[in-house]
Amino acid sequence: MHDKSYIPKYQVIEKAILESIDNGTLKPLDALPSEKELCIQWAASRSTVRIALDHLSYAGKIFRVPGKGSFVAAQKIDQNASQLLSFSEKMRAQGLSVRTKLIKKEVIVPDKEIVGKLLLGREEKVIKIERLRLVEGQPMVLQLLFVPFTSCQALLNEDLEAQSLKLLLEEKCGIRLYRSDVWVKAFAPSRRERGLLGNPKVPLFLMVEGVAYDKNDAPVRFSRGIFRGDRTRLKISDFTREADNVLTVVIGEEHENRY
Numbered sequence: 001m002h003d004k005s006y007i008p009k010y011q012v013i014e015k016a017i018l019e020s021i022d023n024g025t026l027k028p029l030d031a032l033p034s035e036k037e038l039c040i041q042w043a044a045s046r047s048t049v050r051i052a053l054d055h056l057s058y059a060g061k062i063f064r065v066p067g068k069g070s071f072v073a074a075q076k077i078d079q080n081a082s083q084l085l086s087f088s089e090k091m092r093a094q095g096l097s098v099r100t101k102l103i104k105k106e107v108i109v110p111d112k113e114i115v116g117k118l119l120l121g122r123e124e125k126v127i128k129i130e131r132l133r134l135v136e137g138q139p140m141v142l143q144l145l146f147v148p149f150t151s152c153q154a155l156l157n158e159d160l161e162a163q164s165l166k167l168l169l170e171e172k173c174g175i176r177l178y179r180s181d182v183w184v185k186a187f188a189p190s191r192r193e194r195g196l197l198g199n200p201k202v203p204l205f206l207m208v209e210g211v212a213y214d215k216n217d218a219p220v221r222f223s224r225g226i227f228r229g230d231r232t233r234l235k236i237s238d239f240t241r242e243a244d245n246v247l248t249v250v251i252g253e254e255h256e257n258r259y
Helices: 009-022 035-042 046-058 087-092 112-118 149-157 165-173 191-196
Strands: 062-065 069-072 077-080 098-108 126-135 138-148 179-187 205-213 219-228 232-235
Touching: 009 035, 009 046, 035 046, 046 062, 046 069, 098 149, 112 138, 112 219, 126 149, 138 149, 138 165, 138 191, 149 165
Parallel strands: 077 232
Antiparallel strands: 062 069, 098 126, 126 138, 138 219, 179 205, 205 219
């Protein structure tokens, strides 16, 4: 007969690490002991230790970085992929504090991608706005937004740290966002981008690109957001064709433009 009180060693290890995370002994982004150290600490085989770490990884409690080890995962924050709500609205709906830091605001000549996304004329320029969004005091997303200069030049005189860009588009530019297309992909940020996001020890970043349209179905805003993968969980809601808003999720490469 089997002893019903017997607990497998990997469960003991898993429970001990979980308790250290829950009571704050191990904090978000703290490194766990190496597999070798855990083997010695618990007098366990490497396969047993790996089973415990696998379970913790599947549960979202830790993440692994090849060649670096295992780290405590930060609490995930839901980010609705819709481009129709402001970032601040989404975070405050979860009871989270948000602060915005303006990195750059300038008028530029757009590249071919931006011209195509916003259906711009040959000589048209855009306003480029780069902002860092901090949630609970921690960098979470680096945002780039592009809007046509001719219709949005009033934004150049506005405080883009204290005010909602979505509201400014409505109040100062007469633009109301009606629907959006969104693309999500894994992304490797540059050294500069990683630095602005606080140089987090995370293996995954997400790029969320979106084109927002007005009620006449004209593209009015193109955005790119680089999200920390350790702190973000994307939420995508879709609707039937009879509903007001339809969100199309594209998996893989898009080979032709709808317009």
